[in-house]
Amino acid sequence: MSDWIIILIKIICALVWFLVIALYLTWVERKESAVIQDRIGANRANIWKFRVIGLFQPFADAIKMLFKEDFTPRFSRKFLHNLAPFVSFFFVAITVSAIPFGDVLRIGGREIKLQIVDFNVSLLFVMAMLSLGIYGIILAGWSSNNRYTLLGGMRGAAQLISYEVALGLSLIGLIMVYPSLKLSAIVHYQGELLWGWIPKWGVFLQPLGLLIFFFAALAETKRVPFDLPEGENEIVGFFTEYSGLKWGLFMFTDFMEVLIIACLLTTLFFGGWQVPWLYADGFHFPWGGQWLLPHGIVVAFQVLAFNLKVFFFCWLQVLIRWTYPRFRYDQVMDLGWKLLVPLSLINIAGTAILLSLLG
Amino acid sequence: MKYRIQQEAREGTMLLNMGPSHPAMHGTTRIMLELDGEKVVNCELEMGYLHRGFEKICESKTYFNMLIYTDRMNYVSPLINNTGYVMALEKMLGIEVPERSQYIRVILNEFSRVCDHLTALAAMCMECGAFTVFLYMMKAREYIWDLMEQTTGARMTTSFIRVGGVRSDFPADWKETTQIAIDETRKVLKDCHGLMSKNKIFLNRTRDVAVVTPELAINYGWTGPCLRSTGVNYDVRKAFPYLVYDQLDFEIPLGERGDNFDRYMVRMQEMEQSLRMVEQCMAKIPKPSSPYSSDGRGLDPAEAISASRTKKPGQGIRLSPNLEGTEKGKYPGILAGKKYIVPPKEDTYTNIEGLINHFKFFMRGHGIRPPKGEVYFSVEGGSGELGFYIISNGTDKPYRLHLRAPCFHIVAALEELVRGHFVADIIPTFGSMNMIGGELDR
Numbered sequence: 001m002s003d004w005i006i007i008l009i010k011i012i013c014a015l016v017w018f019l020v021i022a023l024y025l026t027w028v029e030r031k032e033s034a035v036i037q038d039r040i041g042a043n044r045a046n047i048w049k050f051r052v053i054g055l056f057q058p059f060a061d062a063i064k065m066l067f068k069e070d071f072t073p074r075f076s077r078k079f080l081h082n083l084a085p086f087v088s089f090f091f092v093a094i095t096v097s098a099i100p101f102g103d104v105l106r107i108g109g110r111e112i113k114l115q116i117v118d119f120n121v122s123l124l125f126v127m128a129m130l131s132l133g134i135y136g137i138i139l140a141g142w143s144s145n146n147r148y149t150l151l152g153g154m155r156g157a158a159q160l161i162s163y164e165v166a167l168g169l170s171l172i173g174l175i176m177v178y179p180s181l182k183l184s185a186i187v188h189y190q191g192e193l194l195w196g197w198i199p200k201w202g203v204f205l206q207p208l209g210l211l212i213f214f215f216a217a218l219a220e221t222k223r224v225p226f227d228l229p230e231g232e233n234e235i236v237g238f239f240t241e242y243s244g245l246k247w248g249l250f251m252f253t254d255f256m257e258v259l260i261i262a263c264l265l266t267t268l269f270f271g272g273w274q275v276p277w278l279y280a281d282g283f284h285f286p287w288g289g290q291w292l293l294p295h296g297i298v299v300a301f302q303v304l305a306f307n308l309k310v311f312f313f314c315w316l317q318v319l320i321r322w323t324y325p326r327f328r329y330d331q332v333m334d335l336g337w338k339l340l341v342p343l344s345l346i347n348i349a350g351t352a353i354l355l356s357l358l359g
Numbered sequence: 360m361k362y363r364i365q366q367e368a369r370e371g372t373m374l375l376n377m378g379p380s381h382p383a384m385h386g387t388t389r390i391m392l393e394l395d396g397e398k399v400v401n402c403e404l405e406m407g408y409l410h411r412g413f414e415k416i417c418e419s420k421t422y423f424n425m426l427i428y429t430d431r432m433n434y435v436s437p438l439i440n441n442t443g444y445v446m447a448l449e450k451m452l453g454i455e456v457p458e459r460s461q462y463i464r465v466i467l468n469e470f471s472r473v474c475d476h477l478t479a480l481a482a483m484c485m486e487c488g489a490f491t492v493f494l495y496m497m498k499a500r501e502y503i504w505d506l507m508e509q510t511t512g513a514r515m516t517t518s519f520i521r522v523g524g525v526r527s528d529f530p531a532d533w534k535e536t537t538q539i540a541i542d543e544t545r546k547v548l549k550d551c552h553g554l555m556s557k558n559k560i561f562l563n564r565t566r567d568v569a570v571v572t573p574e575l576a577i578n579y580g581w582t583g584p585c586l587r588s589t590g591v592n593y594d595v596r597k598a599f600p601y602l603v604y605d606q607l608d609f610e611i612p613l614g615e616r617g618d619n620f621d622r623y624m625v626r627m628q629e630m631e632q633s634l635r636m637v638e639q640c641m642a643k644i645p646k647p648s649s650p651y652s653s654d655g656r657g658l659d660p661a662e663a664i665s666a667s668r669t670k671k672p673g674q675g676i677r678l679s680p681n682l683e684g685t686e687k688g689k690y691p692g693i694l695a696g697k698k699y700i701v702p703p704k705e706d707t708y709t710n711i712e713g714l715i716n717h718f719k720f721f722m723r724g725h726g727i728r729p730p731k732g733e734v735y736f737s738v739e740g741g742s743g744e745l746g747f748y749i750i751s752n753g754t755d756k757p758y759r760l761h762l763r764a765p766c767f768h769i770v771a772a773l774e775e776l777v778r779g780h781f782v783a784d785i786i787p788t789f790g791s792m793n794m795i796g797g798e799l800d801r
Contacts, residue, residue: 037494147375151397151782224488225560233383233486234783323554325561326488328783329397 010116011097018096018259023058025255025314030057032315033322065248073144073241080143085242085249088136092256095129098122099263100184102273102302103280106295114273114303115184122183123175126264127168130220133253134160137222137229137238140250144241152238155329156222156229162336163219169344170212173351174268177205187272191279197286199276202269208347210269212340217261218320219332223254225324228332262313270309273302364391364403372400375782379408383486383786387796388770390777390785397781404774409800417760422448422522422727423701423720425760430516432762433798435478436471436741438464438507441520446601447736447747448522451729452699460524460693461602462644466537467510467519468602468738469633469640470503473544475741475793476584476626476633483623483790484555487564492554499547502540509536521701522727524694528647537641541634548630556627565619569776569788572617580768583743584629585792588614588621595739606643607636622791647693699727726755742766742793764798 027042031054034041043051045060072081102114119125134157141153175181178189192200203210219226230237239250266272277283278301282292293301327335368374375392378384387409393401413432417425429440442464449456456464477496485493504514509530511519519526530536555561571581573589586593594611596604612628614621694700702720706713719725729751737746743765752758769792777785 033491037491038498039494147373151375155397227488228783231488231783233488234786236382322491324489325484325492325555325558325564326783327560328564329781331560331563 006110006112007116010112010114014096014099014101014116015093017101018093018256021310021314022252022256022259023062024055025258025318026058026061026251027054028314029255029318029321030054032318036319036322062248065245068244070244070246073146075145076241077143077145080139081241082246084136084140084143085239085246085253086136087139088133088253089249089256091129091133091136092253092260095126095260096263098126098183099260099267100187100272101306102299105299113184114299118182118184121181123171123181123186123268126183126260127164127171130167130257130260131160131164133257134164136250136253140242141229141238144238146241148235149238149240151235152229152231152240155231155235156238159219159226159228159329159332159336160222162333163216163340166212166336166340166344167216167220169341169348170209170216171268172344173209173347174202174206176348176351176355177202183267183272187267187274190271191274193277193286199271199274201271201274206269206347206351208343208350210265212344212347213269214265216336216340217264218317219336221254221257221261221317223258223317224321225327226332227326228329231326258314258317259310262310262317265313266306266309271305273306275301275305278302362391362403364393364401367401368393369400371395377785383789385482385794385796387800388789388794390773390789392782392785394782397783399777399780399782399785402774402777402785404770406770407800409796411797411801413801414760414762417757419756421723421755422729422757425757426521427516427518430518431797432764432801433475433741433745433795434515435795436475437515437517438467438471438511438519439475439738439740439745441517442468442602443736443738443740443745444747445520445522446738447734447749448727448729450736451732451734451749451751452522452727454523454695454699456524456602457693457695458603459528459645459647460695462640463510463525463529463693464520465602465604465607466637466640466644467507467525469636470506470540472739472741473630473633474500474503476630477544477547479742479790479793480551480623480626483787484551484561486786486790487561489555489561492551495547495550495554499544502543506533506536506540509533521694522699524700528693534641537637541637544630544634548627552627556624562620564783565623565787565791567616568619568780568784569791570616570618571772571776575772575775576617579772581743581772582765582768583740584625585622585743585769587611588625589617590615595737595744599737601736601738603640603643607639609633609636619787619791724755728753728755737763740765742769742795742798762798762801764801766792766794766799770794770799 031041033039041054042057043054045051045054045056047056072078097116098119100113100115100118105112105114137156137160138153141149141151141156144150174186178186180186180189190199190201194200194204198204222229230239239247242250277285278298280295280298282290282298284290365374373394375394376389377392378389379387384390387406389405389408391403391405392399411431413428416428420428426441426444429444430437432440477500481493481496481500484496507517508514510527510533511517513519571585571589573591576586576589576591581589582593582595590613592611592613595601596609597611609632612625612632614625702713702716707717729749731751731753733748733750735746735748737744739745744763745765746763748761748763750758750760770789773789773792776788780788
C-alpha cells in the first residue's frame, strides 16, 4: 500500500516539476529572446502591481488561452481534430516517468528511487514515446482539412521520422559504452572515473554521438532552425486551424519537448544527477582530499546538479532558436539522411572498433 | 471565372492560394500555386490589391497638392519619391536648386535608401526565420528616423522636398544625430553580416535560388539592386548624375550570379556606400546662409499665428519652423525660384502683397504652372529607377502623369523565377525583390 502512495507522490512531484518548468520555459523564451534582441520582453503581468520581471506572464498566458474561443472549423474531422493536441501532449508528458532525477533517497529505512519507474528498457521507452508524438502532428495536419496544414503535417511527419533514425542510431554507440538500456544504470556508469580523474560522462566517451544526438533532438523539437512543420512565414503551420487551449497545447508540447531533450542530454551525455567526484558519502577529490557529507545533502546536491544541467540545455536551445534562420524542407532531409545517419553509423563502427581494441 | 492556373492544372497536383492575407505576401499580392508535393509546378501572380488610382488622382490635383501623394508610393523611403517628383517638375520649370539644399536632399535620400534596404532585408530575413536580424535592422532604422523626424517633422509622410529646394533646414544639432545614426547602422550591419552573410543555413537557402541572368533582368526592365545583383552596372546616380552625386565618391556594388543571396549582398554593400556618401556630404555641405536662432526654440503653430496677428509696428515676429514658408531669412540657402515656393508666412500675415502672393500660389488655376510639354525624370529609388513622366498642358494640373515604379517590373518576373523551386523558396525570392505595395499597385 505504502509503495503505491510513494509512487503517487513521485508522479505528482515529477509532473508538477515538468509542467511548471515547461511553463516557465515560455517565460525564459520571451525574456531570453528579448535580451538577444535588445528589447525588454513581457513585463506587464502583475498581481496587485507586483510584476517581478514578468514572472506571472505564463499564468496570464494560460488564463488567456483557457478563455479564448475554442473554434473547430466546420470542414474538419471533429473527433480527430480534437484528439490531435492531446496525442501530442500525452506522449511527451509521459516520457518524464523514465527520467532519473537523482539517486536513492533513504528515509526511515526505505530506499526511494528518485525516478517514477525504473524499468529495463527505459531508453527505448523514451524514444518510442517521443516518436509517437508525431501522430499528433499528422492528425492535426490532416484532420483540419486545410491545404496549408496538410503541407505542415506532411513536413512534420517526414522530418520527425527521418530524424528519429539518426536519433536512435546516435545512441547505439552510447549503449555499447554503457552496456544497458536502463537510464538509471547509464547514469550510474557515468559516475565512474576515467584515468582516475575525468568523470566517465557520455560527452567524453561519445563526443560524436553527442553532436548527432543534439542535432537530431533539435529537429525533434520542431523549433527554428527546424521549424518546418510550423514555418509561420511559409505555410503558417500544421496548427493553423486550432485556437484557444488546443493551440496552446501544441505550443506547450514544443516547450515540453525542449525540456525532455534537455533532460535526455543531461542523463545520457552529461552524467545525469552525477556531480564529479561526489559519491554516496561525499566528495572524494582525485588529488586526495575529501569532504564527507550527510546523505540528505548528497541527494540534494544530485538533484540540484540535474536541474542545473537541464536548465543549461534549455537555455542553449532557446539561444539557438533565436539565432538561426530556418532550413528548407529538402535541406533538412539532406542533413538528416546524408549527414547525420552516415555519421552515426561511423560513430557506431568507430566505437565498436575501439571497444574491441581496448578489450 | 476560372483563373489561368485552374484551367491549366495538371492531374494529381494541388492548387494552393497564397495571399493576399499571408504572412509573406506583405498584405497586397496573391500567388496561386500549383504544387506537386512541395515543388511549384506552375504559379500565377495577381497584384493590384492596393491600387489607389494614384495616376488618375494626379490629373485632378495641382502640382503642389500632388506632393503628398508621392509620400504614399514607396512608404519606406518617401523622401526619394518626393525628390523624384520635385526634380521632374524642376526640370520642367528650369529651376536651379541652391547647393545646400542639394546636399540636404542627398543626405536624406541616401538615408532613405538605407531605410529601404534595411526594411527589405529585415523582412526577407524574418521570413527565413531569423527574427533577431529583423529587430536589429528595425533598430538601426529608428536611429535614422530620429534625424528624419527632427528634420521633416514626420516619420513616414514627409512631403519635405519642395520645388526649388527643401522645406526647412536641418535642426541645429543634426551633425550629432547623423553621426549616431551612421555609427549605429554600421554596428547593426556588422552584426547582421555575422548572423546572416556567412550563415550556412541562410546561404543554402538563398544561393543559386531564383537565378536571374542579365538578359532576363533587362528584358523584364529590372533596375536597382536587383539588376545590379546580376552584374549589370546600371545606377541612375552614376549613369545620369543628378543633385551632387557626381561630386561624391562612391562605388556601385555588383553581384555575380543574380540569385537571392546576391540580391541580399548587393543591398548590404549598398548601405555601406550610402553611409559613406552621407559622411562625405556632411563634410562638404555649405554653411547655412543664416545662423540658427540662438534660443533654439520655435513657437507652436497656433501660438505663432496669434503672435503674428497681434504684432506691434516695428517689432519682429517669430514663427515656428514647423510652419510652411516661415523665416524668410533662410530662404536663399535652401529654396530658389520665387514664383514656385510657398510665400513666407510672415509676409502673408503682415502685408497685403504677401497675402496676394499667398492666394496666387494656392488658388486653382494659379500656382505652379509649368510650360506646355512633357518631361521624364528618374532618380535611383530604393528598389530601382523611380521615374516620373509628366505631360503638362500649361495649366496648374498635369494632363497625365505616369510613375515608373521599379518593383512593378521586378515583381513581374516572380512567376518565372519560382517555377520549379520549392514553396519555401518563394518567400526569400519575394522578399529579396523588395515589393512595396504602395509603389507596385500605385
